[in-house]
Amino acid sequence: MHDSGYARWPGYVVGLGVVMAAALPAFRPAQLDAFPLSTYPMFARKIDKPRLSFVERVDDKQHAHRLDPGLVAGDEVMQSYRTVKRAVRQGPEAAKELCRSIARRVAKREKKEVRLRIVRARFDPVAYFVSNAEPDEREVIASCTSGRSK
Secondary structure (H helix, E strand, O other), rough: OOOOOOHHHHHHHHHHHHHHHHHHHHHHOOOOOOOOOOHHHHOOOOOOOOOEEEEEEEEEOOOEEEEHHHHHHOOOOHHHHHHHHHHHHHHHHHHHHHHHHHHHHHHHHOOOEEEEEEEEEEHHHHHHHHHOOOOEEEEEEEEEOOOOOO
């Protein structure tokens, strides 16, 4: 029996489709990274100056210090980060409510008044980790004192 190339074309189409699907993420912006075909953008591409949201405590001398993630939403850094990011994305009221909730918890634990701010900032990651540089841009999203809105 003579085998013609016509019987193989569905296999070629499927194979070509798989190769194209695997290569497609390399041509999309790094911010659109998604499962199951990840480009691992944190390693594959430079994402210039990411914007991050975090909680900071303001001391009596008006100096700001980032709050430990365990005081924000748990011991997992990413859990705390996602909690703050979600509140900021939901708007000023959600951010204020998160700020008040954290402030009440910290004040109860320490038995004294605390002042907090939720901040969104743009960082140069290399400068931050090499020389502990300050953010390029800062925006205070919410502030509170021991659970009372300011």
